[in-house]
Amino acid sequence: MKTVADLTTNFAGIRCPNPFWLASGPPSNCADQVMRAFDAGWGGAVWKTIGEPIVNTTSRYSSVDWNNQRMMGFNNIELISDRPIEANLREITEVKKRYPKNAVIASLMVESKREAWHDIVKRSEDAGADGLELNFGCPHGMSERGMGSAVGQVPDYACMITEWAKEAARTPVLVKLTPNITDIRTVARAAKRGGADGLSAINTLNSITGIDLDTLTPRPEVGGYSSHGGYGGPAVKPIALHMAQQLAADPEVGIPVSGIGGIEGWREAAEFLLLGCGSVQVCTAVMHYGYRIVEDMIDGLSQWMDEKGFANLESFRGLSLPRVTEWKHLDLNYRIVARIHPEKCIGCDLCYIACWDGAHQCIHREGYAKPEAAELATRARIVVTPIAKLDSHIGPDGKTTPERVPRVDEDECVGCNLCWLVCPVPGCITMEKVETGKPFESWEQRTAQAK
Amino acid sequence: MSSNSTDQLLPPAAAASEERFPDLHPALDAHAASIEASRCLFCFDAPCTAACPTHIDVPRFIKKIATGNLRGSALTILDSNVLGLSCSRVCPVDVLCEGACVMVRENYKPIEIGRLQRFAMERFYENPASGWSAPSPILHKEKVCCVGGGPASLACAAELRRRGYAVAVFDDRPLPGGLNTYGVAEYKLRPQDSLREVKMIRALGVEFRRALVGEAVSLDELEKEFTLIFLGMGLGAMNRLGIPGESLPGVVDALRFIERYKTAPDFRVSGKVAVIGGGNTAIDAANAARRLGADEVHLFYRRSEREMPAFRSEYDRSKVEGVRFHWLAQPTEIIGKEGRAAAVRFAPRRLGAPDHTGRSTVVSGSGSEFEFACDLVIPAIGQSQLTSLLENTRGVALQDGLVVVDRSTGRTTNPSYFSGGDCVNGGREVVDAAADGKRAAIAMAGQMEAA
Numbered sequence: 048m049k050t051v052a053d054l055t056t057n058f059a060g061i062r063c064p065n066p067f068w069l070a071s072g073p074p075s076n077c078a079d080q081v082m083r084a085f086d087a088g089w090g091g092a093v094w095k096t097i098g099e100p101i102v103n104t105t106s107r108y109s110s111v112d113w114n115n116q117r118m119m120g121f122n123n124i125e126l127i128s129d130r131p132i133e134a135n136l137r138e139i140t141e142v143k144k145r146y147p148k149n150a151v152i153a154s155l156m157v158e159s160k161r162e163a164w165h166d167i168v169k170r171s172e173d174a175g176a177d178g179l180e181l182n183f184g185c186p187h188g189m190s191e192r193g194m195g196s197a198v199g200q201v202p203d204y205a206c207m208i209t210e211w212a213k214e215a216a217r218t219p220v221l222v223k224l225t226p227n228i229t230d231i232r233t234v235a236r237a238a239k240r241g242g243a244d245g246l247s248a249i250n251t252l253n254s255i256t257g258i259d260l261d262t263l264t265p266r267p268e269v270g271g272y273s274s275h276g277g278y279g280g281p282a283v284k285p286i287a288l289h290m291a292q293q294l295a296a297d298p299e300v301g302i303p304v305s306g307i308g309g310i311e312g313w314r315e316a317a318e319f320l321l322l323g324c325g326s327v328q329v330c331t332a333v334m335h336y337g338y339r340i341v342e343d344m345i346d347g348l349s350q351w352m353d354e355k356g357f358a359n360l361e362s363f364r365g366l367s368l369p370r371v372t373e374w375k376h377l378d379l380n381y382r383i384v385a386r387i388h389p390e391k392c393i394g395c396d397l398c399y400i401a402c403w404d405g406a407h408q409c410i411h412r413e414g415y416a417k418p419e420a421a422e423l424a425t426r427a428r429i430v431v432t433p434i435a436k437l438d439s440h441i442g443p444d445g446k447t448t449p450e451r452v453p454r455v456d457e458d459e460c461v462g463c464n465l466c467w468l469v470c471p472v473p474g475c476i477t478m479e480k481v482e483t484g485k486p487f488e489s490w491e492q493r494t495a496q497a498k
Numbered sequence: 499m500s501s502n503s504t505d506q507l508l509p510p511a512a513a514a515s516e517e518r519f520p521d522l523h524p525a526l527d528a529h530a531a532s533i534e535a536s537r538c539l540f541c542f543d544a545p546c547t548a549a550c551p552t553h554i555d556v557p558r559f560i561k562k563i564a565t566g567n568l569r570g571s572a573l574t575i576l577d578s579n580v581l582g583l584s585c586s587r588v589c590p591v592d593v594l595c596e597g598a599c600v601m602v603r604e605n606y607k608p609i610e611i612g613r614l615q616r617f618a619m620e621r622f623y624e625n626p627a628s629g630w631s632a633p634s635p636i637l638h639k640e641k642v643c644c645v646g647g648g649p650a651s652l653a654c655a656a657e658l659r660r661r662g663y664a665v666a667v668f669d670d671r672p673l674p675g676g677l678n679t680y681g682v683a684e685y686k687l688r689p690q691d692s693l694r695e696v697k698m699i700r701a702l703g704v705e706f707r708r709a710l711v712g713e714a715v716s717l718d719e720l721e722k723e724f725t726l727i728f729l730g731m732g733l734g735a736m737n738r739l740g741i742p743g744e745s746l747p748g749v750v751d752a753l754r755f756i757e758r759y760k761t762a763p764d765f766r767v768s769g770k771v772a773v774i775g776g777g778n779t780a781i782d783a784a785n786a787a788r789r790l791g792a793d794e795v796h797l798f799y800r801r802s803e804r805e806m807p808a809f810r811s812e813y814d815r816s817k818v819e820g821v822r823f824h825w826l827a828q829p830t831e832i833i834g835k836e837g838r839a840a841a842v843r844f845a846p847r848r849l850g851a852p853d854h855t856g857r858s859t860v861v862s863g864s865g866s867e868f869e870f871a872c873d874l875v876i877p878a879i880g881q882s883q884l885t886s887l888l889e890n891t892r893g894v895a896l897q898d899g900l901v902v903v904d905r906s907t908g909r910t911t912n913p914s915y916f917s918g919g920d921c922v923n924g925g926r927e928v929v930d931a932a933a934d935g936k937r938a939a940i941a942m943a944g945q946m947e948a949a
Binding site for chain 2: 114115393394395396397399400418421422425426428446447451471472
């Protein structure tokens with residue numbers, strides 16, 4: 048069914064048909080790529096960072112696979128654009144001419160000199176860029192030359208260079224932040240002081256993805272050596288989401304945030320928007336699957352918005368922000384406990400061992416004091432060779448033997464969620480609210496009363 | 499008495515058989531094995547381990563495949579079952595480990611434990627650095643012998659040798675391995691797989707002597723040389739049908755038939771074949787006859803489909819092979835023509851009241867006898883034990899022709915004799931024999947240490 052949700056986006060004055068932007072990186076390296084991305088449906092693109100051309104190494108990428116899924120995390124040591132500034136700017140002009148409704152944001156990184164920034168800002172805007180993104184985030188290579196995260200890790204530098212850019216800029220200036228810092232808000236506030244119109248967060252995290260256990264060389268390998276790279280992909284989403292929330296919730300920041308980090312589909316996009324982001328940027332997922340992934344990002348988000356009754360992005364943007372608070376404000380009298388539904392239990396007993404070894408020892412198997420006792424009993428019982436069933440089609444009733452269905456001691460259960468998290472069967476373990484009869488009481492309130 | 503080298507005695511059929519008998523379940527490649535291993539939930543106190551007669555720690559060996567620790571995986575398997583390779587290929591996994599897999603209860607496909615085990619074991623045997631490079635040290639003065647060279651004896655011998663006892667295995671066939679080498683259908687297990695295991699057990703320090711116990715070597719001699727004796731001689735020749743014409747050329751019992759095609763590269767079958775019996779060996783022989791070129795293969799069983807002792811999966815597979823089944827038909831005569839079997843006469847039967855075991859008896863049915871013209875008759879009506887040996891073995895009690903043992907130790911009524919495998923259970927799976935042998939070995943070691 049056709050959706051009615053309106054995805055049009057106005058991010059700090061940058062307008063585009065939807066909030067999905069290519070993040071600055073290999074997928075936005077040249078005009079041909081960006082135009083193909085727009086054809087696929089992307090609302091905007093942050094151009095691969097423009098600056099004095101660099102020389103790259105081979106190889107450049109490495110990744111972390113998990114449980115046979117490729118690229119759970121993705122690392123790169125590629126630098127900014129290796130093409131002349133003129134070529135990039137000429138192509139921006141061409142793209143904007145052919146795709147006037149899509150947003151093109153020029154990502155910039157030049158020497159920390161006022162004239163250099165004035166020059167690149169003017170030339171980018173003359174080329175037709177709808178906005179600028181100052182790359183203060185790149186954590187590898189460029190930082191050794193005093194650029195990228197070397198700027199983004201020092202609030203005063205970040206403020207100063209933002210000021211230089213703003214002195215020349217007519218279009219919105221976004222500052223892309225590095226997460227490789229103790230508190231991302233300090234640089235965000237500095238960017239705001241410098242006049243930034245918006246923020247992009249997060250850039251990649253410093254990483255060494257792994258080591259080849261035959262050659263003993265970390266990856267990616269360049270002639271027997273490696274170097275730390277920038278890590279992104281699904282693995283970093285929770286980190287990025289947290290930082291997006293920190294920025295959006297900080298009253299001293301107060302400017303729009305374009306969310307970046309591990310976004311693969313509409314669900315992650317919705318999460319970033321719910322925490323206040325005004326657009327989202329994607330790189331790794333496109334490198335993995337191509338531009339075509341945007342189709343379901345648009346469709347999925349629209350379907351969800353229609354289902355929830357959200358007419359446009361502003362009608363739900365930031366709705367989850369008030370639900371994030373400090374620990375000291377959480378209700379100490381709120382109580383849930385785990386409940387196992389025996390008819391759904393397949394008897395893997397992962398909840399049992401997880402509770403015993405990793406939590407609070409309140410899930411039990413009848414008749415056994417500890418997991419070791421259950422294992423010993425099994426071993427004793429199976430000393431005699433079991434008689435093989437003669438016909439697999441005439442099996443038991445298909446239900447788990449009660450012996451293997453664990454039981455929760457609800458009085459002892461601390462409601463930590465671990466069993467529910469490890470259970471492989473949907474709906475088999477539920478976390479149920481228990482009425483304590485006690486009023487809301489936070490740690491802050493309790494300690495205040497104690498004084 | 500002389501030991502022999504298995505290497506020089508590989509049957510000539512080994513190479514040619516691969517074309518005639520392609521694998522029933524093709525091997526997993528490394529990537530597929532990794533994906534399948536990753537599906538395993540790693541159950542606590544896992545039902546698959548309990549369902550395995552040798553109690554291989556299934557989640558543990560599968561996890562090691564997932565982490566790429568293939569040698570550790572194979573050693574985990576061998577630690578519980580020295581015949582891990584042959585069992586991975588012949589085990590009726592659907593009624594053992596895979597039948598117990600918790601995934602089944604969710605209507606998921608069970609983990610392919612058999613194929614994963616085969617993967618780990620084949621990688622182990624392919625690697626020349628694998629195996630026990632040096633024989634285990636002899637730690638005890640007592641010596642043990644195993645009568646028969648089949649799975650039960652091999653498992654018993656390996657376990658005792660690893661525990662530091664000198665062990666000799668007696669078998670009168672040219673090659674050890676028993677039914678694993680000679681009697682399991684080719685599309686499940688090739689002789690060279692069995693012989694790889696024999697080779698490893700030999701490398702462990704187990705001595706193999708070719709001699710028929712009771713004839714070439716007497717029990718007196720064995721008792722003089724060995725402290726304890728394990729009886730693992732399996733069952734002898736097939737039962738006789740006890741009907742006229744059964745000695746005609748063109749009548750070949752199923753085990754002899756399987757042995758012949760496994761050792762003769764050019765063995766072919768043509769025309770119509772009648773297989774008599776409803777067990778797994780009958781099915782193996784019927785399938786083999788089809789694959790060896792028979793135009794038609796008809797299987798006759800005196801009870802009905804429901805009573806057939808063959809595993810359901812074996813039966814289903816046989817139907818796919820094109821074997822035709824005839825129920826409630828009992829052979830009364832094999833009719834010869836020009837000195838060869840040319841037809842079988844059958845009498846109709848019907849099911850009577852259940853006997854004391856609950857199995858239906860067979861009584862005369864209405865209708866007239868009929869003849870089935872054929873070119874080859876393969877009786878497969880169960881194997882009988884080599885009773886003469888046991889009759890000569892003083893004080894070893896038998897019941898219904900089978901050795902009576904204490905189930906948890908394998909000890910016979912003569913404390914110097916232990917037993918396991920087909921001569922105890924009347925003919926079950928390889929894995930049952932392996933479990934019996936190992937269990938007896940543990941008990942024998944315990945008895946010798948206590949003495």
